[in-house]
Amino acid sequence: MDWVALRLSLALAAVTLLVLLPAGVVAGRWLATTRSRARPWLEALTALPLVLPPTVIGYYLLVALGAQSPLGGAFERLFGAPLAFTFTGLVVASVIVNIPFAVQPLQRAFAAIPQDVREAAQCCGLTRWQAFARIELPLAWPGVLSAAVLTFAHTLGEFGVVLMVGGSIPGETKTVAIAIYDRVQAFDSAGAGAMALLLLVVSFATVALSYVLSERWLAPARR
Amino acid sequence: MSLRIALVHDGPPLDVDLALPAGEIVGIVGPSGSGKTSLLRAIAGLLRPRRGRIAFDHDVWLDTAHRVDRPTRERPIGYVSQHYGLFPHLSALGNVACSLVGLPPAERDAQARARLAQAHVAGLEDRRPRELSGGQQQRVAMARALARNPRLLLLDEPFSSVDRSTRKRLYVELKRLHAELAPTVLLVTHDLDEAAMLASHLCLMQRGRIVQHGPVREVMTRPATSAAARLLDLPNLFEGAIEGTSAARRLLFGPHRLEVPDSGAFAAGRTIAWTILPTRVLLHRVDRPSHGERENPVPATIADLVVLGDDVIARLAPEGMPQARLTLKVSQHVAERNALAVGRGVTVSLLRDAIVPLDAKEPGAA
Numbered sequence: 001m002d003w004v005a006l007r008l009s010l011a012l013a014a015v016t017l018l019v020l021l022p023a024g025v026v027a028g029r030w031l032a033t034t035r036s037r038a039r040p041w042l043e044a045l046t047a048l049p050l051v052l053p054p055t056v057i058g059y060y061l062l063v064a065l066g067a068q069s070p071l072g073g074a075f076e077r078l079f080g081a082p083l084a085f086t087f088t089g090l091v092v093a094s095v096i097v098n099i100p101f102a103v104q105p106l107q108r109a110f111a112a113i114p115q116d117v118r119e120a121a122q123c124c125g126l127t128r129w130q131a132f133a134r135i136e137l138p139l140a141w142p143g144v145l146s147a148a149v150l151t152f153a154h155t156l157g158e159f160g161v162v163l164m165v166g167g168s169i170p171g172e173t174k175t176v177a178i179a180i181y182d183r184v185q186a187f188d189s190a191g192a193g194a195m196a197l198l199l200l201v202v203s204f205a206t207v208a209l210s211y212v213l214s215e216r217w218l219a220p221a222r223r
Numbered sequence: 224m225s226l227r228i229a230l231v232h233d234g235p236p237l238d239v240d241l242a243l244p245a246g247e248i249v250g251i252v253g254p255s256g257s258g259k260t261s262l263l264r265a266i267a268g269l270l271r272p273r274r275g276r277i278a279f280d281h282d283v284w285l286d287t288a289h290r291v292d293r294p295t296r297e298r299p300i301g302y303v304s305q306h307y308g309l310f311p312h313l314s315a316l317g318n319v320a321c322s323l324v325g326l327p328p329a330e331r332d333a334q335a336r337a338r339l340a341q342a343h344v345a346g347l348e349d350r351r352p353r354e355l356s357g358g359q360q361q362r363v364a365m366a367r368a369l370a371r372n373p374r375l376l377l378l379d380e381p382f383s384s385v386d387r388s389t390r391k392r393l394y395v396e397l398k399r400l401h402a403e404l405a406p407t408v409l410l411v412t413h414d415l416d417e418a419a420m421l422a423s424h425l426c427l428m429q430r431g432r433i434v435q436h437g438p439v440r441e442v443m444t445r446p447a448t449s450a451a452a453r454l455l456d457l458p459n460l461f462e463g464a465i466e467g468t469s470a471a472r473r474l475l476f477g478p479h480r481l482e483v484p485d486s487g488a489f490a491a492g493r494t495i496a497w498t499i500l501p502t503r504v505l506l507h508r509v510d511r512p513s514h515g516e517r518e519n520p521v522p523a524t525i526a527d528l529v530v531l532g533d534d535v536i537a538r539l540a541p542e543g544m545p546q547a548r549l550t551l552k553v554s555q556h557v558a559e560r561n562a563l564a565v566g567r568g569v570t571v572s573l574l575r576d577a578i579v580p581l582d583a584k585e586p587g588a589a
Contacts, residue, residue: 116308119269122295123302124322125371134321138312 001194004171005179012087012175013155016094017148020102024147028106029136033118046103049096058164061093065165085167090175093165094155101150109143110136142214149210153203226375226407228266230275235261236431237272243424243436245280245374248401248408250418250439253428253454259411260305262428263377266409267302268295279374279407298375301368301406305380307360309352315339315363316348322370335370341403342366343396358389362396369404376408382417394421415455419443427454448582449496457498458550460581464494474578477544481519481573488580496581501536501552503577507570509561519573523549525565530555537563539571 027046031039049057065072065083075083083089113136121131137144159177166173168182176199183192229240237258243249251259264270266277268284271292277285284293301322310318319335326334339345342362344355352360361381368376378397382390398421401408412418418425419439426436435442435451446452452460463475465483472491473480483489507516523539526548530536535558539549551571553563563569 114306114308116304116306117310119267119295120302120304120308120310120367121321122269123267123300124324124367125296126321126324127296130324134324135310135312139310 001191001198002174002176002179002183005174005176006195006198008087008171008173009156009175009177012090012094013152015091016098016155017151019091020095020098020151021144021148024099024102024106024151025137025140025144028103028143028147029110029132029140031103031107032110032113043107046099048100049098050100054097054158054160055164057097058093058161061096061161061165065089065092084165085169085173087166087172090162090166090173093161094158097158097161098151098154101154102147105143105146105150106140107143109140112143113139145210145214149206153206156199156203156206225280227276227278228262230262230265230272230277232261232265232270232272232275232431237261237265238432241426241433241436243407243409243426245407246405247424248397248410248422249424249426250422251409251411251426251428252413252415252418253434255413257428258431259413259428260379261431263302263379263409263411266375267300267377268293268298299371299373300375300377301371301373302377303361303364303368303379303381305383307352307364307381309360309364309367311352314349314351315344315355315359315366318352318363319367319370322367335366338366338370339363342369342400356389357385358393361385361389361393365396365400369400369406372404373406376406378408378410380412381410382412382414397421427451429454444500445579446498446581452498452579452581458501458548459499459504460496461498461547462494462496465489465491467491476521476573477541477547479519479521479541479543481578482575483578484576486580498579498581499573499577500579501550503574504549504551505572505574506551506553506557506561507572513572515574516570516572518575520570521549521573522568522570525563525567525569528558528563528565530558535563539569 031043062084063069067073067076067082067084072083081088083092117135117139118131121135126134157177158175159181162173162175163178168174168178176195180192180195180199183195225245226243228243230237235258239262251262253259261270265272265275272287274287275285276283276288283291284298285291310321313321316332316335316339319338320331323331323334336345336348339348342365344359344362344366347355347359352363355363365381382393385393410418410422422439424437425439425442427434427442429450434454435447442451443455446455446457449460461476465472465474467473468491472483472489474483474489474497488495505513505515507513507520522542526538526540528535528537533555535553535555537551537553537558539551541547541549549571561569
């Protein structure tokens with residue numbers, strides 16, 4: 001059992017969530033309410049990671065994060081460390097890959113708030129922030145929950161992009177999914193099996209928890 | 224004290240310029256798609272018109288020429304939309320308290336309770352909207368809209384989603400709350416009877432324009448144009464030429480020559496559209512002469528009769544005008560006393576002052 005890899009996976013999932021969820025709330029709400037003509041294009045862009053092969057995303061990320069690229073070079077000059085093949089680089093990749101899993105449920109949740117409810121908040125004299133905090137966010141809560149769970153679970157299981165961008169450096173970029181692959185390559189069936197089972201249990205627990213929570217949230221609503 | 228509204232907008236089309244009396248209930252009536260809701264939304268600041276000016280007395284809410292546009296939350300309004308827009312995740316109390324966020328929490332709660340009690344929904348404070356009946360939801364929405372003591376209460380078809388008996392109770396409630404709090408109320412409805420019952424001022428709308436507005440009685444009994452008469456669903460729309468000299472003018476109605484009021488609208492030589500309310504068509508009694516029966520008598524045959532509750536509506540074919548129909552409305556006992564029946568001949572008087580001139584130049588006028 002590779003505990004280091006597990007800890008790394010959990011850390012990656014947590015950091016990804018921390019970065020992506022607030023950004024996803026802002027983006028999802030904007031996409032749900034905007035009348036901008038750019039909306040379908042931006043929606044397509046956010047959905048792109050769903051359809052592209054991980055190797056394609058991984059390739060572009062590697063190019064973008066490398067020391068030769070403007071982004072990678074600027075980061076290295078600024079912080080004195082490279083992006084590619086580091087935990088930070090992995091976080092950047094993970095955030096980008098998970099955009100659809102965070103943004104789409106949030107967009108749907110905000111779009112489901114009836115217009116007259118939104119407008120009633122304005123007519124009650126609530127400021128934008130008050131309307132968001134008291135009315136919109138609580139109503140979009142199931143969407144926030146499912147965005148969080150999908151992002152977390154998907155990060156734990158991500159393989160292709162992580163391998164492309166991070167390689168397999170123990171303690172830095174070697175996540176559980178990669179560790180399982182390593183074990184299989186090394187004919188260590190027992191090790192791979194143990195970790196696969198652990199990943200299965202953690203993922204199931206996460207998703208199940210979200211269902212339990214949303215059931216509890218929606219139960220009073222159905223009464 | 225008045226609310227002045229001048230708006231021009233394209234999608235949906237709006238072209239409105241009117242001054243409404245403050246402190247009254249104003250009914251805004253028109254067919255669906257006539258721009259009633261858009262007008263209300265523009266006043267609330269939920270719709271940005273292309274250009275316009277909205278001012279309550281000297282308080283300017285919108286003036287596109289001077290880049291004034293106060294956001295909805297800063298306009299002293301209460302708004303009840305057709306489906307109320309209650310916050311589904313908050314209790315009735317929470318819904319009303321949302322209108323009072325400016326107050327300290329303790330005071331907010333007490334105020335919200337008082338508002339709910341005033342709207343006769345005390346005891347339901349902890350219920351969520353979906354646990355309330357339609358009528359209770361409407362009362363909570365009304366309490367929420369009134370919580371901030373708005374100067375202007377905007378009601379968009381607030382009675383359309385409740386059953387008839389609840390609606391009647393809510394009518395009384397609105398009148399009571401209005402008497403108590405005296406805000407200016409704009410009540411949008413497609414139901415003319417509802418507006419006539421609740422409002423003191425009526426505003427007829429069609430295709431984004433105001434067709435006519437004024438005190439209810441005046442608008443209901445003296446439509447200014449054919450379009451207004453059609454919106455009021457008036458049956459007796461006729462057209463006729465005025466002949467004679469200015470001293471003795473007559474309105475030609477088939478073979479009948481009717482005396483007309485002494486007004487510029489009936490200038491000799493013009494052809495005008497005109498109407499007469501079915502209740503103002505005077506039926507000559509069979510047993511004894513009626514007052515005014517020598518004025519514009521028109522013999523006619525009853526073409527059909529419909530009993531509607533206590534009223535009888537008779538459609539008459541005036542003598543010499545087999546295609547025309549003159550609608551007469553009398554109470555049932557009058558109909559019985561005069562033995563009204565299909566095919567019978569009667570005489571009616573189209574009293575001079577009951578003849579209402581309409582603008583004949585109106586496009587598509589009858």
